[in-house]
Amino acid sequence: xDKVQLLLSLSIALFAIGLLGxxxxxxxLVMLMCMELMLNGVNLSLVTFAHQMxxxxxxxxxxxxxxxxxxxxxxAIPIVLLLVKRKHSLDIGAYNDLKG
Amino acid sequence: MGALTWIVVLPLIGFLVNGLAGNTLGKRFVSVVGxxxxxLSFLIAAGSVAALLAGGSTPRIETVxxxxxxxxxxxxxxxxxxxxxxxxxxxxxxxxxxxxVYSTGYMHxxxxxxxxxxxxxxxxxxxxxxxxxxxxxxxxxxxxGVGLASYLLIGFWFEDPEKAAAGKKAFITNxxxxxxxxxxxxLMYYAVGTLDMDRINAAFAAGVPAxxxxxxxxxxxxxxASGKSAQIPLHVWLPDAMAGPTPVSALIHAATMxxxxxxxxxxxSGIFAHAEFASQVVATVGVLTAFFAATxxxxxxxxxxxxxxxxxxxxxxxxxxxxxGAYGVAVFHVVTHAxxxxxxxxxxxxxxxxxxGEQDIRKxxxxxxxxxxxxxxxxxxxxxxxxxxxxxxxFSKDEILWFAYGSSFGGSPWLxxxxxxxxxxxxxxxxxxxxxxxxxxxxxxxxxxHHIHESPWSMTGVLIVLALxxxxxxxxxxxxxxxxxxxxxxIRPEAQxxxxxxxxxxxxxxxxxxxxxxxxxxxxxxxATRLKPSFEPVHKLLSGKYYIDELYEAVxxxxxxxxxxKIFLRxxxxxxxxxxxxxxxxxxxxxxxxxxxxxxxxxxxxxxxxLAGIVGALIWSWRNG
Amino acid sequence: xINSLLAGLDTLLLVVFAAGALIGALLMIVxxxxxxxxxxxxxxxxxxxxxxxxxxxxxxxxxxxxIYVGAVMVFMVYVIMMLDPRDPAIQSRFSxxxxxxxxxxxxxxxxxxGATWKGAPAAPAVTREAFGLQQFAVAFLRxxxxxxxxxxxxxxxxxxxxxxxxKLNRRG
Numbered sequence: 001x002d003k004v005q006l007l008l009s010l011s012i013a014l015f016a017i018g019l020l021g022x023x024x025x026x027x028x029l030v031m032l033m034c035m036e037l038m039l040n041g042v043n044l045s046l047v048t049f050a051h052q053m054x055x056x057x058x059x060x061x062x063x064x065x066x067x068x069x070x071x072x073x074x075x076a077i078p079i080v081l082l083l084v085k086r087k088h089s090l091d092i093g094a095y096n097d098l099k100g
Numbered sequence: 101m102g103a104l105t106w107i108v109v110l111p112l113i114g115f116l117v118n119g120l121a122g123n124t125l126g127k128r129f130v131s132v133v134g135x136x137x138x139x140l141s142f143l144i145a146a147g148s149v150a151a152l153l154a155g156g157s158t159p160r161i162e163t164v165x166x167x168x169x170x171x172x173x174x175x176x177x178x179x180x181x182x183x184x185x186x187x188x189x190x191x192x193x194x195x196x197x198x199x200x201v202y203s204t205g206y207m208h209x210x211x212x213x214x215x216x217x218x219x220x221x222x223x224x225x226x227x228x229x230x231x232x233x234x235x236x237x238x239x240x241x242x243x244x245g246v247g248l249a250s251y252l253l254i255g256f257w258f259e260d261p262e263k264a265a266a267g268k269k270a271f272i273t274n275x276x277x278x279x280x281x282x283x284x285x286x287l288m289y290y291a292v293g294t295l296d297m298d299r300i301n302a303a304f305a306a307g308v309p310a311x312x313x314x315x316x317x318x319x320x321x322x323x324x325a326s327g328k329s330a331q332i333p334l335h336v337w338l339p340d341a342m343a344g345p346t347p348v349s350a351l352i353h354a355a356t357m358x359x360x361x362x363x364x365x366x367x368x369s370g371i372f373a374h375a376e377f378a379s380q381v382v383a384t385v386g387v388l389t390a391f392f393a394a395t396x397x398x399x400x401x402x403x404x405x406x407x408x409x410x411x412x413x414x415x416x417x418x419x420x421x422x423x424x425g426a427y428g429v430a431v432f433h434v435v436t437h438a439x440x441x442x443x444x445x446x447x448x449x450x451x452x453x454x455x456x457g458e459q460d461i462r463k464x465x466x467x468x469x470x471x472x473x474x475x476x477x478x479x480x481x482x483x484x485x486x487x488x489x490x491x492x493x494x495f496s497k498d499e500i501l502w503f504a505y506g507s508s509f510g511g512s513p514w515l516x517x518x519x520x521x522x523x524x525x526x527x528x529x530x531x532x533x534x535x536x537x538x539x540x541x542x543x544x545x546x547x548x549x550h551h552i553h554e555s556p557w558s559m560t561g562v563l564i565v566l567a568l569x570x571x572x573x574x575x576x577x578x579x580x581x582x583x584x585x586x587x588x589x590x591i592r593p594e595a596q597x598x599x600x601x602x603x604x605x606x607x608x609x610x611x612x613x614x615x616x617x618x619x620x621x622x623x624x625x626x627x628a629t630r631l632k633p634s635f636e637p638v639h640k641l642l643s644g645k646y647y648i649d650e651l652y653e654a655v656x657x658x659x660x661x662x663x664x665x666k667i668f669l670r671x672x673x674x675x676x677x678x679x680x681x682x683x684x685x686x687x688x689x690x691x692x693x694x695x696x697x698x699x700x701x702x703x704x705x706x707x708x709x710x711l712a713g714i715v716g717a718l719i720w721s722w723r724n725g
Numbered sequence: 726x727i728n729s730l731l732a733g734l735d736t737l738l739l740v741v742f743a744a745g746a747l748i749g750a751l752l753m754i755v756x757x758x759x760x761x762x763x764x765x766x767x768x769x770x771x772x773x774x775x776x777x778x779x780x781x782x783x784x785x786x787x788x789x790x791x792i793y794v795g796a797v798m799v800f801m802v803y804v805i806m807m808l809d810p811r812d813p814a815i816q817s818r819f820s821x822x823x824x825x826x827x828x829x830x831x832x833x834x835x836x837x838x839g840a841t842w843k844g845a846p847a848a849p850a851v852t853r854e855a856f857g858l859q860q861f862a863v864a865f866l867r868x869x870x871x872x873x874x875x876x877x878x879x880x881x882x883x884x885x886x887x888x889x890x891x892k893l894n895r896r897g
Binding site for chain 1: 736739740743746747750751753754759762763766769770773776777780781782784785788789792793796797800801804805807808817818819820822823826827829830833834837838841842860861863864865869872876879880882883884886887890891893894
């Protein structure tokens, strides 16, 4: 297999593992980190395509994703803090209030 | 707009003005508009008739507008003036205007004065549509419209539930007849291809069109006519209709609306002339109704009820004449009946007015000297209806009896016998009414007796005019006038010689009735009261009007109510309709309840579903390229 | 020969970094304690940075380490330190959907790899320095200036949100 195929497969694997992590792990913080892993997988594929096609567009998108991930974490963490303040637990099983 | 259109539209304008602005504009205004417009209509009608006669009596047709064009056939709104409608329009506008003037006096203290005149004008509008319409369609609009006006006016004092119920009964019974009328109209259209009545008559004159039975059409039309003109078995509404104000009873239920059925038969004489079976039905039902109603009138104690049954009976006479082919004679009786019956009803109104609202004749008496004008006009009209010469009723009734026996188109001895018996009864009960109301000792309360007074000139003036017409109206021979378009039937050869004797028999019947009534009811009804116990069962039967209302209630009313409640309400409405709607709602609710189980609040499940969705979408797009 | 040797080294490094990233990712979902999970993620990210460097986009590699590891992961570590109570209540690592999750995971891998295996578009010939920092910056100034400004708006919003939460926290 050539470089591109390898890297694409790696990016797919990272994305899928991240999604699996969101489904199977119970700790709130670990779920957040798995979401970051998903973003990384996507970043990798973008860079691969950018490298392959030789255009700057890919890099631009990667940079924008960086910014968005940062902002996302900046807001998600405080939300987690507030949630934990209320329920005093990091276990996702405690947070099924929207059941119904 | 042509003259005929003006005749029809003026009362409509009166209805709109009085109906919309009458209450704010005051009683004087309402009276002027309400009476003035019909009088104006009458004058225009008189002018049109004069023009018609001067112009050789060719019918005058005025098309107002085309209502619909359906598949190459046009339905127009058009008015038609020939000799027959000339007679009718003069009666309707003339007697109508007189009754309007009378109402200004009679309804003077009523708070819904403007509404009354609005409805009266509305009625006049529809009646004029009926008599002037060229097409059966226009006639039908008028037909239904007078039914509506009748309902509104019978139930005029609608706060009283009995009066409102009487209005409903009239309307519903009419509608049953109208079903027959509509079917007849459909058949006519099918046969001839047009609803213009002059064209229908012309088509039938050339021979009955193929595939259509003239008798069937005739019977269907007669069903409609019996609804409107109160023949058996649809007569039940007319006595109850006396719940309305007396001018209404005079105008609608004596002079004009109830004669619409007779007019219909006369107008479509072209069909009936070829429909022997239907004509026999008409004549038979007519004479039976006449006899039956006369027997019931014998024992009625309400002054207006006597007159109501008398009207039914006289209508039967008119249909008898029409059934034997003497259409002109039937119309003649319509005219004379309009005069004397309107006078009688309005006179009764005057009596009721004088008696402070009392209508029971057992509580009257000795009124002749106290309300002389009312008495005189009432007496003249009573004599007219009894058939005493030389009053108008004598001429028209004599002609009817003659043709009932002698017409070659169905005249027979037994028709004559029944009709004569009815004539005798008519004279008898009418003079009974006269005696009990005006003669003998006073049988009323002191309170009422104090207030007895003659009515104002707006009422007595009209009574005098109508009494004069009732007296002299017979001298203008309407059958002759109508003969060019409604030929009188041939006389059977064996009956020819009977004409003279019949004349004397007719006079005898009238005089005989008078004498009998005087015998039994003079002297404070002494002999009648003595005789009553021996005839108790008959008396009960007659007072109960042969229990026909009860029969209808048991056979039709109760089963229909049962069906409505048990089947339509419980099964149809509650179970099917409500049930299906509730069922749908419950289904939505239960479905939503089940679906909401999907929302577990468990984030893992949601993420997993996203995964599943992605996989599914990718597989699908993979499959479909 | 040096070139072919270097090319071979390139590929070897690429494979090593890729394996490292993959192992880090797998460890992430297996390890029990969050701090160790964070460490695994950091290692994955660093390996990814290495891959970017090998692909020639050095500035992106720099951003990866600076921003992702240096800001995002540090923040995560702070929070883990603040919140993780070593609470014996959180015993089980895995949710009830472990088995369906793994099954779905396998399907996803299968489908995605199957979709991209043959269909990778043909690579045009490129030079090493096809795009560098200069082209990157110019692209931002020329075509993507709007997106750039919008990201600053986004960051301001994030700051405001964070401050608001702090205020809330303090009041409560």
